[in-house]
Amino acid sequence: MATWTEDRVETLSKLWADGLSASQIAKILGEVTRNAVIGKVHRLGLSGRVKKSKQAKRMPRTTTAKARTTSPSAPRMPRRMAATPAPVPLEAKKLPNGEFANIMTITDHMCKWPLGDPSSSDFRFCGRGADKGDPYCKAHSQVAYQPARRRGVPSPALLAQNKRRALR
Numbered sequence: 305m306a307t308w309t310e311d312r313v314e315t316l317s318k319l320w321a322d323g324l325s326a327s328q329i330a331k332i333l334g335e336v337t338r339n340a341v342i343g344k345v346h347r348l349g350l351s352g353r354v355k356k357s358k359q360a361k362r363m364p365r366t367t368t369a370k371a372r373t374t375s376p377s378a379p380r381m382p383r384r385m386a387a388t389p390a391p392v393p394l395e396a397k398k399l400p401n402g403e404f405a406n407i408m409t410i411t412d413h414m415c416k417w418p419l420g421d422p423s424s425s426d427f428r429f430c431g432r433g434a435d436k437g438d439p440y441c442k443a444h445s446q447v448a449y450q451p452a453r454r455r456g457v458p459s460p461a462l463l464a465q466n467k468r469r470a471l472r
């Protein structure tokens with residue numbers, strides 16, 4: 305059996321890369337069979353012969369893939385802007401008795417959007433009219449159920465707190 309010296313392996317790799325067949329390489333190297341060449345090629349991990357023409361063909365494919373990934377994101381921008389919720393009432397609506405809706409006075413038909421710090425006495429609910437089965441008024445349900453939720457927007461309570469901070 306012929307031994308695979310470094311030189312012979314190098315020649316084999318070169319010839320294989322050049323696109324010669326296993327039998328052609330076997331003839332050039334001598335002392336080896338076509339099968340031995342194929343076996344060595346596999347062991348060397350050379351089996352995946354890459355021709356220059358194939359590489360050239362791959363180029364436009366990658367550019368198309370890139371174009372495909374970038375193009376859908378482009379129209380996303382205006383869509384996101386359109387989804388921006390309408391200005392949300394920052395202040396609660398007073399009840400007929402002149403007080404804000406709190407945990408005691410809130411009813412099913414009132415917006416339960418929390419305003420203020422829940423641990424403080426001035427905590428109140430929005431109190432605006434809410435549609436049946438909807439916990440919030442139109443403006444607040446817009447905030448609550450907008451795609452904003454998917455973007456990981458903080459809880460309504462946290463939002464209200466942040467707004468209060470911004471107003472100070």
Ligand SMILES: [Zn+2]
Binds near residue numbers: 416440
């Ligand atoms: Zn509300």
